[in-house]
Amino acid sequence: MHFHDLRHTHKTWMIEDGVPELLQHKRIGHKFRGVMGVYSHVTRPMIDAMLAGLQVRWEQ
Numbered sequence: 001m002h003f004h005d006l007r008h009t010h011k012t013w014m015i016e017d018g019v020p021e022l023l024q025h026k027r028i029g030h031k032f033r034g035v036m037g038v039y040s041h042v043t044r045p046m047i048d049a050m051l052a053g054l055q056v057r058w059e060q
Helices: 003-016 021-028 034-039 044-059
Strands: none
Touching (some): 003 021, 003 044, 021 034
């Protein structure tokens, strides 16, 4: 296993949990290009929902 494999797993979990693509990009450290990257913003409820999903995975 390599460090980069963990990034792939994390991205897959976010997709499974329905995390908005904008937040996925931010979490992984990528910039979202185009109109969505300019006019869309990550909100606290988005972050809270993502963290709740990760917490469930941790507890399992």
